Amino acid sequence: MKLLFAVLTGMVFGAGITLSGMINPAKVLNFLDIAGTWDASLIFVMGGAVMVTFVGYRLVWRRSAPLFAGGFQVPGSTVIDSRLVGGSALFGIGWGIAGFCPGAAIPALGTGRWEVILFLAAVGVGLALARLAKGLPLFPRKAEA
Amino acid sequence: METAFTPFASLGGGALIGLAAVLLMLGLGRIFGATGILSGVVFAEGREELSWRAALILGMVLVPGLMFLTTGRWPQIDVPVSPAMIVIGGIVVGFGASLGSGCTSGHGVCGLSRLSRRSIVAVPVFMGTAAITVFIIRHVVGG
Incomplete structure (x- = not known):
């Protein structure tokens, strides 16, 4: 049941990415290109998603536990450090270069397009490099306040 | 390359996200962060953690094929960048x-909705650097 629920949830997410146009890097890059061929559509994607999630989360959290797990696992950290800011800045740069982000590329993988496979393979390399880099004192993690 | 402004489809798609x-x-009490979900599968972080993430990815990947079966059309995907740019x-x-610790879905959708302090910092940072990057590529280097 839990896994079937997860498959259906993934399908709802994929349908949202597809319908919204987030699946299309040309549309994403045009959203980011305010000085050029600007397409404001993605403001509506973000707005729709946050409105539903903001209300929905608060309804769900009235329950004592999720349907298929012992408890809610929500990140509790409030630390603003160079790792958060530097990582997010890099994420934006990569997103601006490629036009894909992981949430859009995973549903896009279903088209079998080579560009999507190449992008996700590169993301895998980036994730692996980050696991190595986290062991270096490059971006020290600030202790929890 | 221009793309059409689609406020209603985008709002509806956003609501589905x-x-x-x-x-x-x-269902599972978890944050929907696509990068974390992908990372959990790529690095196989424990069987219990792997299975629900793999099931989510399966659901996502099924969508374009189901769309083709029901409508006869694949989702429109135009990639206006070079293979080298895709890789980098x-x-x-x-x-x-x-x-x-997050991307457009994790910080952008879930984090902002939780009013997470970290996400409220992260989202303007990556939106800003993404817009600056596109500006440089399209209007400084490419212009």
Whole structure:
């Protein structure tokens, strides 16, 4: 049941990415290109998603536990450090270069397009490099306040 | 390359993305962060953690094929960048999202909805650097 629920949830997410146009890097890059061929559509994607999630989360959290797990696992950290800011800045740069982000590329993988496979393979390399880099004192993690 | 302004489809699609985030919280009590979900599968972080993430990815990947079966059309995907940019962008996206603990879905949708202090910082940072990057590529280098 839990896994079937997860498959259906993934399908709802994929349908949202597809319908919204987030699946299309040309549309994403045009959203980011305010000085050029600007397409404001993605403001509506973000707005729709946050409105539903903001209300929905608060309804769900009235329950004592999720349907298929012992408890809610929500990140509790409030630390603003160079790792958060530097990582997010890099994420934006990569997103601006490629036009894909992981949430859009995973549903896009279903088209079998080579560009999507190449992008996700590169993301895998980036994730692996980050696991190595986290062991270096490059971006020290600030202790929890 | 111009793309059409689609406020209604985008709002509806966004609402579905939000619904998926709410469903994952309702069912499994987890944040819908695409990078974390992908990372959990790529590095096989324990069987219990692997299975629900793999099931989510399966659901997502099924969508374009189901769309083709029902409508006869594939989702429109235009990639206006070179293979080298796909590779460089992908590596930087993976590295940055891992270091910054989130991406467009994790910080953008779920984090903002939780009013997470970290996400309220992260989202303007990556939106800003993404817009600056596109500006430089299209209007400074390419212009």
